[in-house]
Amino acid sequence: MPSPTAWERIGRFFRERFPVEKLSYDELVRKKTVPIHRRSWGYYTGGLVLLFLLIQVVTGIFLLFYYEPTATDASSSIEYLTHYVPNGEFLRNIHAWSASFMIGFLLLHFLTTLAMKSFERPRELTWLAGVLLLFLTFTFGFTGYLLPWNQIAVNATKVVLQSLVQASTFLPGGLARLPLDVRLALQGGESVGQPTLSRFFAIHVVLLPVLLAIILGFHLLSVQLLGMSQGVDTPAKRYERFFPSYILKDLSVWTVAFFVLFFLALSIPFASFLPYPLTEPFYALGPTPAGIKPEWYFYFVYYPLELLPFPVILAGMTVIMIGLFLIPWMFRKSSRRALTALAVAGALYLLIITIFGHDIYQLVRGGS
Ligand code: HEM
Secondary structure (H helix, E strand, C coil): CCCHHHHHHHHHHHHHHCCHHHCCHHHHHHCCEEEECCCHHHHHHHHHHHHHHHHHHHHHHHHHHHCCCCCCCHHHHHHHHHHHCCCHHHHHHHHHHHHHHHHHHHHHHHHHHHHCCCCCCCCHHHHHHHHHHHHHHHHHHHHHHHCCCEHHHHHHHHHHHHHHHHHHCCCCHHHHHHHHHHHHHHHCCCCCCHHHHHHHHHHHHHHHHHHHHHHHHHHHHHHHHHCCCCCCCCCCCEEEEHHHHHHHHHHHHHHHHHHHHHHHHHHCCHHHHCCCCCCCECCCCCCCCCCCCCCHHHHHHHHHHHHCCHHHHHHHHHHHHHHHHHHHHHCCCCCHHHHHHHHHHHHHHHHHHHHHHHHHHHHHCCCC
């Protein structure tokens, strides 16, 4: 039983990181200011993620009007929406483009908050909530991929679920059961089939949105209660009012981003970037399509998996995933300069592996 002083310390820890007494119109709107400095642009990245998330929610609801979550009808319901529903293709296109934008800006937001040391006390919980949002967003991408139930989606999902079996062979003792149980829970049976589709659908449209709403609510409220972090070494000399000045600028950035998305979705079908026909319905006796690849935002783990031994990637991913949660404490004493170097290295890795992953793969594998 912890002593009262331990409870007091826990209470103080949470009150400092989530000061509910500031929950007033005066504190959150009238008095709030935003620092102006050479890195102020970083403050817009979180808002952009929010914009694309809202677009996902709205377009996702419209997609639900037509989508049938059954192995027999999923593919044809998408086909119908694309070719026979007025603006159906546009709707799908916006959902796909906006998912990519959301993940792109999420990675930028993650890297800028790292470089600006925004996780510094008292914002550790804001950061932890952010890491959870990062994982949830990638899970959205993974579960959404299966829903059209086409040849490529089903086979790619099989490959990922199969890698859990592979992971279990490298884990010691009772821990080895964990990936197998996760696989069974997701798959809902011996192989990928209707139970898998039902589960992925429920996770994608109910479970993840609920979890995201709760964690994002905490993330945004903590940012409001604590105010924007300083972001640079010497405290800013100038500040602007959050309302209306910063909000108006934020809305202008949203307007530009929305129109860019709108015109891209109108003029370039997202599927044109994919090297295989997305619409081919799943056929259980058909072959696994050659060269199946995940969406671009999974390349950072897909190409290393293709090139390096599985246990290396498994160990690396585990360390990185745990490390992400510990960043506020691991880098407590690091300078912004060192963190910026780390963020730039991370950005370069992501850019190089995403753009040149295939070439690197061919170079290493001798053109195979
Ligand atoms: C769905 C995903 C997310 C959304 C919608 C979101 C949204 C936001 C917004 C609107 C802000 C305030 C404006 C800004 O500083 O950019 C913010 C701040 C912040 N976010 Fe996120 N965020 C998400 C994920 C993340 C992730 C993945 C991290 C890092 C692991 C993170 C860390 C932070 C931190 C530390 C702040 C405070 C910044 C400051 O005070 O200067 N967020 N977020």
